[in-house]
Amino acid sequence: MAKEPVRVLVTGAAGQIGYALVPMIARGVMLGTDQPVILHMLDIPPAAEALNGVKMELVDAAFPLLKGVVATTDAVEACTGVNIAVMVGGFPRKEGMERKDVMSKNVSIYKAQASALEQHAAPNCKVLVVANPANTNALILKEFAPSIPAKNITCLTRLDHNRALGQISEKLNVQVSDVKNVIIWGNHSSSQYPDVNHATVNTAAGEKPVRELVKDDAWLNGEFITTVQQRGAAIIKARKLSSALSAASSACDHIRDWVLGTPEGTWVSMGVYSDGSYNVPAGLIYSFPVTCRNGEWTIVQGLSIDEFSRKKLDLTAEELSEEKALAYSCLS
Ligand SMILES: NC(=O)c1ccc[n+]([C@@H]2O[C@H](COP(=O)([O-])OP(=O)(O)OC[C@H]3O[C@@H](n4cnc5c(N)ncnc54)[C@H](O)[C@@H]3O)[C@@H](O)[C@H]2O)c1
Numbered sequence: 001m002a003k004e005p006v007r008v009l010v011t012g013a014a015g016q017i018g019y020a021l022v023p024m025i026a027r028g029v030m031l032g033t034d035q036p037v038i039l040h041m042l043d044i045p046p047a048a049e050a051l052n053g054v055k056m057e058l059v060d061a062a063f064p065l066l067k068g069v070v071a072t073t074d075a076v077e078a079c080t081g082v083n084i085a086v087m088v089g090g091f092p093r094k095e096g097m098e099r100k101d102v103m104s105k106n107v108s109i110y111k112a113q114a115s116a117l118e119q120h121a122a123p124n125c126k127v128l129v130v131a132n133p134a135n136t137n138a139l140i141l142k143e144f145a146p147s148i149p150a151k152n153i154t155c156l157t158r159l160d161h162n163r164a165l166g167q168i169s170e171k172l173n174v175q176v177s178d179v180k181n182v183i184i185w186g187n188h189s190s191s192q193y194p195d196v197n198h199a200t201v202n203t204a205a206g207e208k209p210v211r212e213l214v215k216d217d218a219w220l221n222g223e224f225i226t227t228v229q230q231r232g233a234a235i236i237k238a239r240k241l242s243s244a245l246s247a248a249s250s251a252c253d254h255i256r257d258w259v260l261g262t263p264e265g266t267w268v269s270m271g272v273y274s275d276g277s278y279n280v281p282a283g284l285i286y287s288f289p290v291t292c293r294n295g296e297w298t299i300v301q302g303l304s305i306d307e308f309s310r311k312k313l314d315l316t317a318e319e320l321s322e323e324k325a326l327a328y329s330c331l332s
């Protein structure tokens with residue numbers, strides 16, 4: 001029997017990530033090739049015409065799994081009945097703007113959209129925040145949508161996780177699909193800590209630790225970390241635009257693993273509401289290693305954290321605490 005369609009909201013759908021993401025969703029990349037979808041696309045009035053153009057293209061592409069498209073500038077209409085919400089919409093930093101100005105614009109948007117989701121989304125709607133500052137936008141969304149369980153609100157650090165897999169695969173000249181269990185700790189910013197201490201590579205001789213194969217701790221503790229931390233900026237420099245196809249693909253990975261589960265023996269990185277695991281302050285949206293089963297994520301417990309890592313976990317937590325304080329000062 002054919003499955004019931006799942007309603008997926010993409011905010012900022014007329015933007016660059018939106019343009020890459022909606023065809024992936026309509027092709028079954030996010031929820032599976034047997035899962036029909038109805039796309040809800042939200043953008044702001046100045047982008048309404050472009051948004052309608054995206055809708056026209058979705059119709060023209062004749063995706064068999066796509067059972068309907070809602071394209072709107074009305075947040076209530078966009079949020080009504082959605083099972084999954086991918087929050088890409090936001091205000092980009094413009095010339096002459098301070099960090100606080102961008103933060104202020106975005107936290108107001110996330111506060112307002114929190115209410116629309118809380119009141120109109122389907123029960124148990126899963127939320128992924130992509131727009132920057134992703135962790136803090138997700139936290140504000142959570143704080144202003146108290147009836148949505150905290151477990152349902154996450155932010156995207158899977159792109160950073162995938163970037164780390166990519167760097168290791170290039171260094172060792174192995175397939176990226178043979179590398180697993182890197183970890184992104186903390187903020188989706190340059191303070192994040194990409195950690196390979198528990199990562200492995202599938203080789204002809206079985207699973208081997210990344211550190212044993214790379215045999216270059218100076219690279220792993222130095223250039224590897226900064227390359228992953230700075231990759232977003234490097235893409236902006238090269239493209240004059242921020243990453244879009246990799247962000248869209250990683251957003252699909254995030255939701256797919258959350259809904260359909262992570263493979264046995266594999267974890268992924270997700271920005272989730274901290275419960276104090278690994279002595280990360282509770283009450284932040286912080287990226288942890290997680291496994292997913294039956295639509296729920298669980299933080300991987302019991303991993304050893306050496307002194308080098310401890311400092312890095314704490315540093316990115318400090319930045320998130322400061323962002324949280326700044327976000328609240330913008331709202332008051
Ligand atoms: N977490 C990550 O890994 C990651 C990676 C790449 C980019 N990003 C972030 O994702 C966001 C989107 O990037 P992009 O390149 O698609 O930007 P973009 O500027 O091309 O698109 C953003 C869209 O959001 C819309 N928008 C603005 N305010 C809105 C609102 N209140 N409601 C709905 N839509 C609204 C804009 O009109 C625009 O169409 C940015 O904040 C970017 O920094 C995050």
Ligand SMILES: O=C(O)C[C@H](O)C(=O)O
Nearest residue numbers: 132231232233235242243
């Ligand atoms: O938009 C940015 O600043 C970069 C983006 O978050 C990315 O990681 O590519």
